[in-house]
Amino acid sequence: SQQGEEDPQALSIQEGENATMNCSYKTSINNLQWYRQNSGRGLVHLILIRSNEREKHSGRLRVTLDTSKKSSSLLITASRAADTASYFCATDRMDSNYQLIWGAGTKLIIKP
Amino acid sequence: EAEVAQSPRYKITEKSQAVAFWCDPISGHATLYWYRQILGQGPELLVQFQDESVVDDSQLPKDRFSAERLKGVDSTLKIQPAELGDSAMYLCASSGEWGRRETQYFGPGTRLLVL
Numbered sequence: 001s002q003q004g005e006e007d008p009q010a011l012s013i014q015e016g017e018n019a020t021m022n023c024s025y026k027t028s029i030n031n032l033q034w035y036r037q038n039s040g041r042g043l044v045h046l047i048l049i050r051s052n053e054r055e056k057h058s059g060r061l062r063v064t065l066d067t068s069k070k071s072s073s074l075l076i077t078a079s080r081a082a083d084t085a086s087y088f089c090a091t092d093r094m095d096s097n098y099q100l101i102w103g104a105g106t107k108l109i110i111k112p
Numbered sequence: 113e114a115e116v117a118q119s120p121r122y123k124i125t126e127k128s129q130a131v132a133f134w135c136d137p138i139s140g141h142a143t144l145y146w147y148r149q150i151l152g153q154g155p156e157l158l159v160q161f162q163d164e165s166v167v168d169d170s171q172l173p174k175d176r177f178s179a180e181r182l183k184g185v186d187s188t189l190k191i192q193p194a195e196l197g198d199s200a201m202y203l204c205a206s207s208g209e210w211g212r213r214e215t216q217y218f219g220p221g222t223r224l225l226v227l
Contacts, residue, residue, distance in 0.1 A: 031214055042116070042203055042218035043155070088154050097167055098143060098213055102154030 005103050006089060012109040019076045021106040023089030024069075030092045032065055033100065034074050037086045046074075046087075076108075084110045114138045116219035118204050124225045130192035133222045137186070137206030143167075145216065146179055146189050147203040155203055161187065194226045 007022045023032070031050045035043040049056045049065045049072065056063045062075040076083055086107045090100035117136040125131050137144050142163050147155035158177065160167040163184040172179065176195070181187040191198055201223050205216040 033214070040201075040221075040223065042118075042220045043205075043216075045215050045217070048214060090154075092214055097160070097162075098207060099157060099160060099168065100216065102156075104152070104154050 006087070006106040008106060009104070010107045010109070012111060013079060014111050015079060015081055017079055019079050019083070019108055019110075021074045021087055021108070023072045023074070023103055025072075025089075025091045025101075025103075026070065027091075028094045029067075030094055030096075032063075032072050033090045033092070034061075034063060034072075035088045035090060037088065037105070039085070043088065079108075079110045081110050081112050084108060116204055116206055116217055118219035118222055120222055121220060122223050122225075124227065125194050126227050127196055128193040130190065131194050131224065132191075133189045133202050133204075133224075135187045135189070135204030135219060137204070138208075138217055141206035141208035141217070142184070143207045143213070144181060144187050145205040145207075146187070147205065149201040149203055149221075151200075158189070191224075194224075196226050199224055199226045 005024050013019055029051055031048050033048045034046045036046055037043045047058045047063050049063050060077045065072045086105040088102055088105045090102045119134050144161040146158045148158055149155045158172045159169040159179045161181045164181050177191055179189045201221045203221045205218045207213050207216045
């Protein structure tokens, strides 16, 4: 079963614009993570935000977490062609054993 | 930088045949995961190992799938017999870095096509 749901399913923007993706989840969590997957490849960890954190930055990435709404957003600023990929949120439930529950992903296309 | 290795990268087989996938996690990572990912969807956990022990295989179709990690290092996932619906990407991940057990490191995956 999938815990997270990303929105939108697909996003196409011009290079240089900002991209925002959202994730909603259902149960209480220890942390929420975002991963990137280039076409036909494995996933790469981008950033982790813990349940007691509200915002986190890493380079051009900004992640927010609202535990009251059970939602998170990923902002990529000044997008580049190399950012074209699928982005997944994954949640680590409080009763899990380091297991992640994954959403279906947002497919991001950056047009040059 | 250490990486998770998987082989083969691509596998084409006919239904009813047996297939096997291999994964070598990052050295020192105690936890190993096998996922199945259908195109357009997120990864679905098949089995989780802690060292050589199975932590969770509740989503593994045990009538045809098996997984082992005999020495607590590398792992093999087997399907016998393969069915058309098994066509998917099979991903291996590992974790266990001190203080960062939550983060999973993925291999490049094995893309399986069953004809």
